[in-house]
Amino acid sequence: DTAVSQTPKYLVTQMGNDKSIKCEQNLGHDTMYWYKQDSKKFLKIMFSYNNKELIINETVPNRFSPKSPDKAHLNLHINSLELGDSAVYFCASSPGRSNSPLHFGNGTRLTVT
Amino acid sequence: AQSVSQHNHHVILSEAASLELGCNYSYGGTVNLFWYVQYPGQHLQLLLKYFSGDPLVKGIKGFEAEFIKSKFSFNLRKPSVQWSDTAEYFCAVSRMDTGGFKTIFGAGTRLFVKA
Numbered sequence: 001d002t003a004v005s006q007t008p009k010y011l012v013t014q015m016g017n018d019k020s021i022k023c024e025q026n027l028g029h030d031t032m033y034w035y036k037q038d039s040k041k042f043l044k045i046m047f048s049y050n051n052k053e054l055i056i057n058e059t060v061p062n063r064f065s066p067k068s069p070d071k072a073h074l075n076l077h078i079n080s081l082e083l084g085d086s087a088v089y090f091c092a093s094s095p096g097r098s099n100s101p102l103h104f105g106n107g108t109r110l111t112v113t
Numbered sequence: 114a115q116s117v118s119q120h121n122h123h124v125i126l127s128e129a130a131s132l133e134l135g136c137n138y139s140y141g142g143t144v145n146l147f148w149y150v151q152y153p154g155q156h157l158q159l160l161l162k163y164f165s166g167d168p169l170v171k172g173i174k175g176f177e178a179e180f181i182k183s184k185f186s187f188n189l190r191k192p193s194v195q196w197s198d199t200a201e202y203f204c205a206v207s208r209m210d211t212g213g214f215k216t217i218f219g220a221g222t223r224l225f226v227k228a
Contacts, residue, residue: 031213041151041201043218055213090156094214099145099164099207102216104156 003027006091006105013081014113020077021108023091029103031055031096032074034066037088037107049074050096081112117206119219126194127227134189134222136204146187147205147216148178157203163187174198196228 004025013019025032033056034046048056049068063079074091088109092102120135138144148160161172168180178189187204204219 033216035218041221041223043157043203043221045215045217048213048215050213056210056215094216096214099162101147101149101159101162102157104158106156 004091004093004103004105006089006108008108009106010109010111012111012113015081015083017081018077018079019081019110020075021089021091021110023074023076023105025072025091025093025103025105027093027103029093029095030071031094032068032071033092033094033102034074034076035090035092035104037090039087043090047074047076078110081110083112086110086112117204117217117219119202119204119222121222122220123223123225125225125227128196129193130226132189132191132194132198132224134202134204134224136187136189136219137185138187138204138206139185140206140208142208145207146178146180147207148172148176148187148189149203149205149218151201151203151221153200160189160202194224194226196226198224199226200224 006023031050033048037043046060047066051071052068065077068074088107090107091105094100118137145164147162149157150160151157163170163180171177176191202222207216
């Protein structure tokens, strides 16, 4: 059983397009996250949702819009894709307590051409 | 600025060599500390964590880390590395922020172990 699953695994698209990445967790966790990992492997938090409520929104262009239909799902929609959006996007979940580690999905490698 | 710093960006070792990867953080107050590993082409996995108690914590695959509060450090160690330890290692700090708990990652250390 995959605990945190993301789709698609790879996404290649052209500048200006709109695309979505989906994430689902079956761990019963209350909190879900999106992280962006750039080409230098640097991981930066983008968003966090707790029980469908947005609780962390870092300085991310408003072309990025997360949506959480229920606490087991957190999707990421990106409008007007730019070259700089190319990265690996990781979804993660946790029970929400600060001493709880994050459980990561396998990542979505987005390439914008 | 508050941050998590990993001192070594790239480390190359021969098998059986000892490993120590440095991590310092600059957050005040209560924090929880983690080391994650990312094998090539895979997602991040937890190696070990510290939140209270014995400052020397043991994780999976023979890794351990020591929390030194006075130095704001949480260095990762392994007495004898193997080729299969080749991976990217991330130190992370979790703390309460406006809205909820936030986990901040260091820039990562790429370890290459020569067979």
